[in-house]
Amino acid sequence: MTYNALPWVEQCLESVRGVETVVVDHGSSDGTAGFVRERFPEVDVVEEENRGLAFGWNTGIARTHGRYVLLLNADAWLDDRALDALVAYADAHPRAAVVAPRLRYPDGRLQRSVRGFPTLWRIATEYLFLRKLAPRTRALNAFYAGGFDHDRDLAVEWIMGAVWLVRRAAIDEVGPADDGFFLFSEETDWAYRFRKAGWELRFFPGAGATHVYGASHQGRMLAENVKGQLRFLEKHRGSGYARRARWILVAGLLLRRKRDVVRAL
Numbered sequence: 001m002t003y004n005a006l007p008w009v010e011q012c013l014e015s016v017r018g019v020e021t022v023v024v025d026h027g028s029s030d031g032t033a034g035f036v037r038e039r040f041p042e043v044d045v046v047e048e049e050n051r052g053l054a055f056g057w058n059t060g061i062a063r064t065h066g067r068y069v070l071l072l073n074a075d076a077w078l079d080d081r082a083l084d085a086l087v088a089y090a091d092a093h094p095r096a097a098v099v100a101p102r103l104r105y106p107d108g109r110l111q112r113s114v115r116g117f118p119t120l121w122r123i124a125t126e127y128l129f130l131r132k133l134a135p136r137t138r139a140l141n142a143f144y145a146g147g148f149d150h151d152r153d154l155a156v157e158w159i160m161g162a163v164w165l166v167r168r169a170a171i172d173e174v175g176p177a178d179d180g181f182f183l184f185s186e187e188t189d190w191a192y193r194f195r196k197a198g199w200e201l202r203f204f205p206g207a208g209a210t211h212v213y214g215a216s217h218q219g220r221m222l223a224e225n226v227k228g229q230l231r232f233l234e235k236h237r238g239s240g241y242a243r244r245a246r247w248i249l250v251a252g253l254l255l256r257r258k259r260d261v262v263r264a265l
Contacts, residue, residue: 001056005074006030008212013040015077015209016070022060026050032074053161054177054186061171069171071164075212076103078163085207086165089153097170097199098191100159101207102150111211113160114145114203117192118229123245127252155200161187162211170199178235183221185228192236223261226253 001024002009009032013021022044025033036045046059061069068087072078082101090099103111116122122143125131131141138147145156164187174193177186191201226249234242253261 001026001053001060002028002032002036002074003050004028004030005032006035008075008077009036010039011077012072012074013043015079016072016083019070019083020064020066022046022063024048024056024060026056052179052182052186054181054190055179057186058176058179061166061176067168069166069168071161071166073162073211076162077210079208079210082207082209083165086204089202089204089206090165090167093200093202095198095200096155096202097167097174097194098159098201099165099204100201101163101209102203102205103160103162103209103211106210106212110150111213112144112148112150113162113211114148114150114156114158115160115188116142116145116157117188118143118233118245120241120245120248123229123252124248127249128255129252150203151205153202153204153206156203157195157201158188158191159201159203162213163209167199170194170197173197174199181228181231182224183228184225185232188228189232189235192232222258226261 003026023036024046027050086099103113125140134140136146174197177190230242233245
């Protein structure tokens with residue numbers, strides 16, 4: 001899916017050239033859709049109303065036909081032969097609904113992409129700054145998988161959705177991404193549903209990719225992030241659990257002096 005992705009989309013699409021590719025553009029105003037049509041005439045470009053990332057994923061998936069679907073952010077690109085490596089790994093792990101590569105920032109630094117599902121405690125460790133006491137421990141930083149070794153291939157709770165190889169059979173079983181999430185928590189929800197149905201999500205450092213991180217929203221959508229977490233908790237833990245989480249989030253946002261975000265909740 002693209003939205004004003006002109007600075008990165010060429011490198012992104014070059015990294016998967018030769019593979020059936022769909023670009024779903026959600027109202028770019030920088031000429032992204034036109035550029036893709038001119039530079040990559042073999043790519044299927046779909047322009048639609050911006051109804052969120054999951055909605056765009058579902059549009060693109062419906063127009064593809066392979067055993068696997070690669071969900072690739074417009075601000076991310078694969079290393080050479082990374083797609084082949086992801087597919088081979090998925091073939092060797094038939095219960096993997098999702099396989100994700102090791103990510104790096106454009107300057108080459110590791111981008112920590114493994115996550116834990118949100119809980120009251122994990123939200124408290126993040127928003128009340130507790131994780132800063134011991135950021136590399138699971139006890140105080142399980143949400144960001146503190147202490148996780150990004151050099152090992154393992155089954156994990158969920159993985160940041162910048163680059164996901166998704167097994168179509170798993171999608172057919174659990175259903176499409178929930179497009180009630182606009183930009184955040186859609187991959188968290190999908191991962192939770194995959195795992196609940198008995199599938200795995202696997203981190204595979206034998207394949208690599210570069211991810212700009214946050215390029216589409218530039219960190220300006222904290223309110224959407226918080227709303228996504230609350231929606232996830234209400235959907236999977238119940239309204240009472242979500243209300244308790246909201247109080248923790250409000251306290252944390254006030255500590256951060258984010259009163260505008262509190263008002264948006």
